[in-house]
Amino acid sequence: MNKRWEVFQHSSDYRFTPYIMAGDPCEEATIELSLALEQCGAHALELGVPYSDPLADGPVIQRAGMRGLAQNMNLEKTVKLVSKLRERGLKIPVIIFTYYNLLLQLGENRFLKLAEDSGVDGVLVPDLPYEESGYLQKMCSEHNLALISLVSPTTREEKLVRLSSEAEGFLYCISSLGVTGIRSEFRAGLDDFLKAAKQNCRVPVLVGFGLSTREQIQQFDGSSDGFIVGSAIVKKIEELESDLLTNREEAIKTFKSYIESLLPVYSR
Amino acid sequence: MTTATVPDNRGRYGVFGGKYVPETIMFALEELETAFDEAIQDREFNELFQRELAIYSGRPTPLTKADRLSESNGGASIYLKREDLNHTGAHKINNAIGQALLAVRMGKKKIIAETGAGQHGVAAATVAAKYGLSCKVYMGKEDIRRQALNVFRMKLLGAEVIEVTSGSQTLKDATNEAIREWVAAVEDTFYLIGSAVGPYPYPKMVKQFQQVIGYETESQFKEIQKGKLPDAVVACVGGGSNAIGMFAPFIEKDVPLYGVEAAGMGVETAHHAATLSKGSNGVIHGSLTKLLQTSEGQITEPYSISAGLDYPGIGPEHAYLHETKRVTYEAVTDEEALHALKLLCENEGILCALESAHAVAYSLKLAKEMQKDQHIVVCLSGRGDKDVHTLMEFEEGGE
Structure with missing residues (x-):
């Protein structure tokens, strides 16, 4: 476990982990948005990689991926973007969120070496379940990267025990069935699921998928150690697209006040 | 010849195959594999399948x-x-009958399917009508335009045709969208894949029924x-x-x-x-x-x-x-x-x-x-x- 993960894990805050798409709407905007998120109190950052066939994502993140693709953003450039973020002073753990095919084409070994050298802390592959992840898991530990595990309310009990006890970085608990996207309601019995996930887990348990308001986020404080917000933030970036390209300073200001409105008051 | 050993117990054909899907549907693939393996060992199920092929499809x-x-x-x-x-x-109907009978056996009342030109969509809508299941067919916007006749046939059969506007709006995107829907509705929905593709056990299952x-x-x-x-x-x-x-x-x-x-x-x-x-x-x-x-x-x-x-x-x-x-x-x-x-x-x-x-x-x-x-x-x-x-x-x- 590296220094950045140590700080993350020892934090007593209700941890905020935002997701944004690399290259949306352009590389420099991604850098400034990342720094803004850290200034607003983000404890870690998930950086998505644009992909033609994102089958775990809803329409908001699909559109962000299309904008990223239009900027010719790819996995290699996303990883290299992280070293630029480090040069610009970003201190929180960064997790690369990539579909497996992109990893395969770049080459798992090449990716891992590049990621380690660029200051990446973790990898999350939404279409690589535990059963298929043996090799990547082994290679990630050799390169000091956390392979983030996702667990779902449909995950069987014995598998939940195994995944939560072996989790590194943090354990990602999916709040509801379905793809990423803003939701007005969550699954009944979610608290029990989170409780079960926490039971055997040595790392913080984060809840994600569908969270878009301060009220929703506060609802899980107590049953989880942190939260992930993706689609709601990406949607705000979509709204600010033209300003992020031409009037960035103003756009970042608006973005920061949006993030502040989203966060529970005590987490800053 | 080495082919007798495929697929292996991890659903691999050599390096190919496997299950590259979100964690949410992993349990459904396991459940499907168990149900399928039991069904094809069951003489009654096989006789039913053969009989339906004969008296419904004309084999x-x-x-x-x-x-x-x-x-x-x-x-x-x-x-x-x-x-x-x-x-x-x-030939699409062979597999559609087989998977629909399996869906009924598993107690699922809803099926979803993807379609390109609409042939599998029509086959899925047909078996849904025959076995009293609800049916949603995902079809790219571009294909809906090109295949108006099949879209009409599916609706006539009582299926809901869902227009897919993501990506390039064709079969690949319709399949993505059907998988997304399956992830959301996995607990009561059977995904009826039309070809020998998809995560294991689908390739094995489609082969069995074809x-x-x-x-x-x-x-x-x-x-x-x-x-x-x-x-x-x-x-x-x-x-x-x-x-x-x-x-x-x-x-x-x-x-x-x-x-x-x-x-x-x-x-x-x-x-x-x-x-x-x-x-x-x-x-x-x-x-x-x-x-x-x-x-x-x-x-x-x-x-x-x-x-x-x-x-x-x-x-x-x-x-x-x-x-x-x-x-x-x-x-x-x-x-x-x-x-x-x-x-x-x-x-x-x-x-x-x-x-x-x-x-x-x-x-x-x-x-x-x-x-x-x-x-x-x-x-x-x-x-x-x-x-x-x-x-x-x-x-x-x-x-």
Whole structure:
């Protein structure tokens, strides 16, 4: 476990982990948005990689991926973007969120070496379940990267025990069935699921998928150690697209006040 | 031969296959695998499946000798396995019946399906009506425009057709969307995949429900040719369900097998669907297989005049049979397929699907290199009524 993960894990805050798409709407905007998120109190950052066939994502993140693709953003450039973020002073753990095919084409070994050298802390592959992840898991530990595990309310009990006890970085608990996207309601019995996930887990348990308001986020404080917000933030970036390209300073200001409105008051 | 050992217990065909899906649906794949393995061990289930194939779809389909076509072409004689004579006009119904019976057995009341040209969508809507299931069919906006007739048929059968506007708005995106819906509704919904693709156990299951094509062919051919096996077997390959079903009984036997992909405007152009000839290893729709993609791993849009072959991936067992060289995969252009379709029409009075015409085109080439006393069996996977509009457009455009 590296220094950045140590700080993350020892934090007593209700941890905020935002997701944004690399290259949306352009590389420099991604850098400034990342720094803004850290200034607003983000404890870690998930950086998505644009992909033609994102089958775990809803329409908001699909559109962000299309904008990223239009900027010719790819996995290699996303990883290299992280070293630029480090040069610009970003201190929180960064997790690369990539579909497996992109990893395969770049080459798992090449990716891992590049990621380690660029200051990446973790990898999350939404279409690589535990059963298929043996090799990547082994290679990630050799390169000091956390392979983030996702667990779902449909995950069987014995598998939940195994995944939560072996989790590194943090354990990602999916709040509801379905793809990423803003939701007005969550699954009944979610608290029990989170409780079960926490039971055997040595790392913080984060809840994600569908969270878009301060009220929703506060609802899980107590049953989880942190939260992930993706689609709601990406949607705000979509709204600010033209300003992020031409009037960035103003756009970042608006973005920061949006993030502040989203966060529970005590987490800053 | 090594094929007897695939798939292994992890759902692998060599390096191909597997389950590359979100964690949320992993339990559903396990549940499906268990239910499927139990069902195919159950004599009652198998008898029910065979009976439905007979009295609902009209099986066995005939094996027709194409006398005039073979004569005018020269070389080996050509036999046609008439999957076009199935209910709903293609082999797709075999698999749809099998999966629907499994869905009923598992107590699922809702099915979802993806479709490109609409043939699998129609088959899914048909079995949903027959077995009293609700049915949602995901179809790309572009395909809905091109295949208005099949869209109407599905609605007539009581299915809901959902327009997919993501990505390139065709089959690959419709499949993504069906998987997304499955992830959301996995607890009470059965995903009825139309081809020998997708995460394990789908490739195995689709083969099981399509292998009736090959087994019927084998016994029909043996009866005509006094116990002999064909000298070659040819089938078209998009995702590869008719081909894997046709090849199934012959894989372990000494019979040359040929899969025919769509070369579209030519494999040397950017407009083809020749996944095995031009693709590379990657993951699509939950399976590691060959696919058409950029060097960075973005999946590219294939092209073929035949909507059923217009798919950037291929079933993992075909990728394996290609790699082990057990099956020879060739590619046939739009133009060659159209020419073969016309020859079959004019010489045999059979209008086949554009997909099947690719297999016919290659068998005509192959026959010329073979002896007069040799025999080729071609899987005529579907009828061509659905393609009349495309054929008219092409004729008008060509003149």
